Amino acid sequence: MEEEKCPACGSAAFLKKKMLLIGKVRNEQEKIEKEGAPPPDQLYADQVDPAHLRNEPIERFVDGLFCTQCEKGFIPHRILS
Numbered sequence: 733m734e735e736e737k738c739p740a741c742g743s744a745a746f747l748k749k750k751m752l753l754i755g756k757v758r759n760e761q762e763k764i765e766k767e768g769a770p771p772p773d774q775l776y777a778d779q780v781d782p783a784h785l786r787n788e789p790i791e792r793f794v795d796g797l798f799c800t801q802c803e804k805g806f807i808p809h810r811i812l813s
């Protein structure tokens with residue numbers, strides 16, 4: 733199995749598992765109009781293999797990884813759709 737690495741710093745040394753809150757789908761136009769544009773590194777549920785999405789009401793959480801050096805969360809490649 734390929735080792736997951738932080739997409740920002742390229743290191744695996746600072747990663748820990750973290751539940752990530754992700755958007756339901758990309759291009760949530762209505763939400764953007766109400767709340768403003770999401771941050772550019774916002775993650776979305778339609779990027780993830782549905783088998784790895786949690787059931788409601790926490791379907792927007794996935795088992796992600798978090799780089800403590802960059803303070804960035806990301807979705808491991810193995811669960812991306």
Ligand SMILES: [Zn+2]
Pocket residue numbers: 738739740741742743746799800801802803
């Ligand atoms: Zn990093």
